[in-house]
Amino acid sequence: xxxxxxxxxxxxxxxxxPVLGLLLLLLLWQGYIVLFDVPQAVLPxxxxxxxxxxxxxxxxxxEGRVTLLESVYGFLLAFFLGIPIAVAISSxxxxxxxxxxxLIATQALPKVAxxxxxxxxxxxxxxxxxxxxxxxxFFPIVVDTATGLRSTPTEMLDLAASVRASGWQTFWKxxxxxxxxxxxxxxxxxxxxxVIGAVIGEFISSNEGLGNLLLVANSQVNTPLAFxxxxxxxxxxxxxxxxxxxxxxxxxxxxxxxxx
Amino acid sequence: MIPAIAEPQGTPLExxxxxxxxxxxxxxxxxxxxxxxxxxxxxxxxxxGELVALLGPSGCGKTTLLRMVAGLTKPSGGSVVIRGxxxxxxxxxxxxxxxxxxxxxxxxxLSNVLFPMEIKGRLDAAAKARAIExxxxxxxxxxxxxxxxxxxxxxxxxVALCRALIHSPSLILMDEPFGALDELTRxxxxxxxxDIRRLTGATxxxxxxxxxxxxxxxxxxxxxxARPGRVSDRIRIDLPYPRExxxxxxxxxREYERRAGAGLGVLHHA
Numbered sequence: 001x002x003x004x005x006x007x008x009x010x011x012x013x014x015x016x017x018p019v020l021g022l023l024l025l026l027l028l029w030q031g032y033i034v035l036f037d038v039p040q041a042v043l044p045x046x047x048x049x050x051x052x053x054x055x056x057x058x059x060x061x062x063e064g065r066v067t068l069l070e071s072v073y074g075f076l077l078a079f080f081l082g083i084p085i086a087v088a089i090s091s092x093x094x095x096x097x098x099x100x101x102x103l104i105a106t107q108a109l110p111k112v113a114x115x116x117x118x119x120x121x122x123x124x125x126x127x128x129x130x131x132x133x134x135x136x137x138f139f140p141i142v143v144d145t146a147t148g149l150r151s152t153p154t155e156m157l158d159l160a161a162s163v164r165a166s167g168w169q170t171f172w173k174x175x176x177x178x179x180x181x182x183x184x185x186x187x188x189x190x191x192x193x194x195v196i197g198a199v200i201g202e203f204i205s206s207n208e209g210l211g212n213l214l215l216v217a218n219s220q221v222n223t224p225l226a227f228x229x230x231x232x233x234x235x236x237x238x239x240x241x242x243x244x245x246x247x248x249x250x251x252x253x254x255x256x257x258x259x260x
Numbered sequence: 261m262i263p264a265i266a267e268p269q270g271t272p273l274e275x276x277x278x279x280x281x282x283x284x285x286x287x288x289x290x291x292x293x294x295x296x297x298x299x300x301x302x303x304x305x306x307x308x309g310e311l312v313a314l315l316g317p318s319g320c321g322k323t324t325l326l327r328m329v330a331g332l333t334k335p336s337g338g339s340v341v342i343r344g345x346x347x348x349x350x351x352x353x354x355x356x357x358x359x360x361x362x363x364x365x366x367x368x369x370l371s372n373v374l375f376p377m378e379i380k381g382r383l384d385a386a387a388k389a390r391a392i393e394x395x396x397x398x399x400x401x402x403x404x405x406x407x408x409x410x411x412x413x414x415x416x417x418x419v420a421l422c423r424a425l426i427h428s429p430s431l432i433l434m435d436e437p438f439g440a441l442d443e444l445t446r447x448x449x450x451x452x453x454x455d456i457r458r459l460t461g462a463t464x465x466x467x468x469x470x471x472x473x474x475x476x477x478x479x480x481x482x483x484x485x486a487r488p489g490r491v492s493d494r495i496r497i498d499l500p501y502p503r504e505x506x507x508x509x510x511x512x513x514r515e516y517e518r519r520a521g522a523g524l525g526v527l528h529h530a
């Protein structure tokens with residue numbers, strides 16, 4: 001009984017208005033440069049950024065691929081390590097008391113401050129970028145998953161008890177699936193943070209990736225290329241976010257019944 | 261057809277024989293000072309195959325009593341004995357229907373109904389066939405692969421009913437199952453419940469705050485009053501089954517309603 005998606009005037013305005021907003025911004029940007037005679041080294045014109053993007057497309061794609069992989073692997077690391085940890089701290093009161101404060105404490109620490117140390121430990125290769133991406137993406141996944149595992153509707157737990165489900169069965173057949181919407185919410189935050197982590201890693205030390213390209217372009221006062229790298233990073237972040245959001249939308253109908 | 265249930269242990273009970281016995285059942289929430297007596301000293305004999313309605317205002321302990329019978333809550337005093345054994349935990353041949361349909365939204369209708377069998381490790385072809393049979397019986401044969409969010413409130417509660425019946429329980433416990441449904445749907449559900457009761461011979465305990473629902477369905481109505489929760493009246497409903505909707509408008513029916521209303525304190529000259 002899937003409902004057909006109505007292509008209404010509403011759907012058109014949903015696309016038209018953001019495009020209009022973007023055009024307005026570009027117009028202001030161009031107008032500002034023309035009006036105040038801003039040199040290209042400080043702020044390039046939109047068209048210059050666009051040209052730099054097109055001219056350097058192969059470069060942006062290959063550097064983008066590096067950052068993409070660092071982000072995705074860092075995210076996956078955070079996901080597959082974060083979920084067991086969330087399970088552990090939400091099912092054992094002892095573990096919760098022991099490690100939850102610690103987890104919060106690590107969150108108070110700015111990850112950028114750790115980056116130089118991680119570099120010393122793991123070197124300048126992909127490992128250090130993964131570690132930083134993992135570090136920033138880890139927290140929302142653990143916290144949201146743990147919250148989800150602790151907020152199973154009580155009636156569902158009563159159902160499990162009434163059919164004499166074991167603790168293990170209750171976990172796998174009720175608590176974990178009921179927590180999935182929370183896992184996805186955490187993942188949406190984590191995937192964007194993973195990109196930031198990867199770029200931080202590249203900033204500290206790297207000879208590849210979009211973060212590195214940004215630094216190189218900056219040092220050469222090639223601001224159009226720096227902006228092109230920024231644009232590529234924005235696209236990368238949005239694509240990754242959209243991938244996770246797509247899973248969310250696909251599962252939305254039943255998510256809403258758990259989230260109430 | 262829904263097969264009649266088989267007694268899992270001992271000699272089968274005849275309809276009308278004592279099935280369960282509640283003695284001095286109490287429930288107190290909280291400790292010493294500030295403790296709230298949810299239910300005090302309920303004594304009752306539950307007879308095999310009967311439908312007993314627990315009728316009362318909210319906070320009168322009727323749901324608490326149902327949960328103690330289900331083994332989901334422990335009594336603070338007294339005992340709940342079913343078929344000669346004290347209930348301290350949920351039993352294999354009890355079925356529970358919750359206030360909300362409480363379906364697992366990530367499962368299909370069929371797999372929701374099969375959930376208890378899956379937990380009990382009895383997910384075989386026979387269980388599947390029975391689940392389909394039950395769903396067809398309640399008019400949901402075309403919705404086996406649907407997800408709960410695609411169903412109306414009444415349809416969801418039918419699925420929940422099938423889930424409670426899948427393992428042929430000898431005792432069905434229902435906690436205000438039709439409270440959230442509109443009047444017409446509720447009346448349909450009444451017919452369905454009476455039909456299922458007739459076919460299975462199961463004993464039913466039914467919590468409700470609707471006087472007419474209690475009188476229409478039950479062999480016996482236990483009327484509760486609140487603060488502290490206790491049984492204020494026991495009304496035997498001597499109206500023959502099968503009951504039909506027209507019964508609701510007869511003088512006899514009205515008289516039972518009036519007496520139940522008096523027990524609830526809604527009417528003052530009983």
